[in-house]
Amino acid sequence: MENGSNSAENPLLNESEKVEEPKRAYKTQVCGNDGELRYFGIECSRSGKRIKKSEVNPLKPSLSTKIGCKARVRATLQKDGRFMLTTVNLDHNHDLIPTDSRHFAMNKKILTPMKRRLEINDQVGIGVSRNYHSMVVEAGGYESLTFDERDARNYIDRARKLRLGEGDSDALQKYFLRMHSQNSSFYYMIDVDTDFRIRNLFWADAMSRAAYKEFGDVVSFDTTYLTNKYDMPFALFVGVNHHGQSILLGCGQLSSEDIDIFVWLFKSWLNCMSDHHPKAIITDQCKAMQNAIEIVFPNTRHRWCLWHIMKKIPEKLKGYSQYESMKMDLQNAVYDTFTKDEFEMK
Template structure:
């Protein structure tokens, strides 16, 4: 950069500035060190250079910067812009009583530089005011750095979060355009990894978090920062996620597909499965520092959001950092690693081996076809010996972790049908319709609301369909009719797939061991073209006293759906009354979720007065309900108070002479979740 004062006075008049230059403590030396302090007349070749210069200056003194204004000429081209201390501007005070006391970083600081763009597209500082009205502490500067300067809308204002001197997030006003003045932003995590952000990314995210919490106090978010205030990770979960976890939080899949595959937006999500077998979102995060500490922070944040209740089982990708974090935060939860994710690594880990294709086929056969531990151990050892893989470190680590990913070892536990052998590398299917590897954070946030609303409507439609319509039975057998009565349509259809498979199964009695009868079920397996592929034989153990059974395929244990092998034995034994343990509550059609009307939270405007009243009531009822669930006494007290409130509400219109009540129930079902 150079110092040129020849056109400064002219530029000042064009910009409406007076001639007095408010410059203090700035010197020009022969070595060019004056470039570190803004002085009038300095010239630059690009907006990016101006921004980097003033940002470096701010970093050295201890303040963050923001673009606060832009002015175009008569030809529509940008002529002037102003960069200022991020504490420029006044704190906005609202008349209404706020739920929270919000701190603000604004002090009406006047420190700034005015920059003019000349006809030759060079840039010159026309005004420099260096005096601040607040303390400057370099090591406590909010580190949100930008490399390239782009267009911004000076009318836009956002409210979000400040970072205090210890890097702890506090809610407050964010300086005007603090986060949207760059075409491509970067922040740096504590470990030096670069966080790339496009224009408006950070602002869009923070504005969204603030807006959603203002609509519903059950919206939860946390931002992870280091001691210097640099943003590392962000987590959020809305009321829909939290309500879904109450019903369907037994099994949780932690999806890191976009993070591990280096998507533009490092999205991680907590996924569950509802009573229709559909995926439900249980929380989201943007993770820029993918290490054990960050995952521990994320898991703890999520657990806090869910009131400290850990899931029964957790599924994650194959990652040492995630596994270590999960073991620390969820020590009592069952843990499983993604088989599909492991298989996608085969080309990278084994692709250079001479017999790669044969090894890959053999490995899959050993993994998928082993029904007993001895079969897997024998098959794995044979594969290692045949292909001389004794020294392959990755295969060694896989074998050591086998109890966490091989189907034979994990199929004894319930996973709600979240079979990772079927999902492959497409774990992030919840956002398939609105998310891809090139999508920016801003674009994702913009589409997040519509995706969530669509999911809620999908579940509401499925609830209606299950209650209002019936899927015809394939047979007239009482077992099929029983599942038709109680299960949701989508889950019943999965059961009917097993009914159709009966034609390929033949059950035969083998022996009796006390009250346990042992059957062998031979199944004919066809390929996708209907051509014979193989026959498999599985043992089914039947309890003659309690009518319970166990099949070696363990479909019921994994998915909660009775398998065709077990059904064939029931038919063989002429059993028509199922034990109640085979009808899972989580698949029942009468399991109504408690968030049917939460879709209005994702609308940009309030639809009507009834919607607004729902929002006002929801948070209070949510807290009251949780208190009542703590004991029978509290529950009875709440029921009594609700009855009293109901009577008063019913008589309210008569007392006030107004019978034009809204046609809504006194206590909407979605406001109080059912147990």
């Protein structure tokens, strides 16, 4: 990376130097028409000045963190594909509190020995709060730990979801191997964590793979059917055949519902189906699913499930005096129209 100012005095370009004082910052970026990042800037959250409003009561002044701080870094993409730093100002006009850096997400980390201890104590029935506070005492205070109680609780929640009962992992793998030996078209994928514990699963039998070749234009994906005793979401890929019947196109067992796991599941399913993308996919209004679909199925039309949309009618409209008639009109427009123009008119 090149520097438009004095690179010799710029600590950002010297990896041996570390800025000890944390700086809470705002980030801005600009992309071109091709989606490529062209410009980015990072500035202190206390930059700018408070905008005074005439209607503000002078007897009740509002507090503001905006004090015109000039600390910022800006960079622009050059023709050679590298970013040039056009602005580098590391001087703040206010005091900084280095000990607060442990609250920033970028500095939060649970080290492996701490993870082991959290899990072991959880398995013997020690609560998260008691578990965490014992670590605080040993470390010599909250500021000596790189995570807080909420981080510990979130980690235990994830660890519980990954933890299978004794013998379950072996039984599961033996089942998959037996099914594959009976029919080589049986497909399965097992995702494990760094300790080789099963985290996510995907499988599809020969009938599902054959059905997708014939009825794979539109696929419905849902994780709301049920959860098992391990509190792991059960995900289904479902299609519709020429008789209007639902057909199973693959199954997944997930440790959680975040973007990375959905990406793994979608890629596993796509690989199983010979990399043949569906023309459309229907899901509920889950942001993580939406982001994963944009990554794995960029050319597939993504639509929200009609049932999930319609079930919100009471929530959104029940407070109106003409709720019943409005509900009937909406249902009529949705279920009793067959063309786009007719739907738009109603």
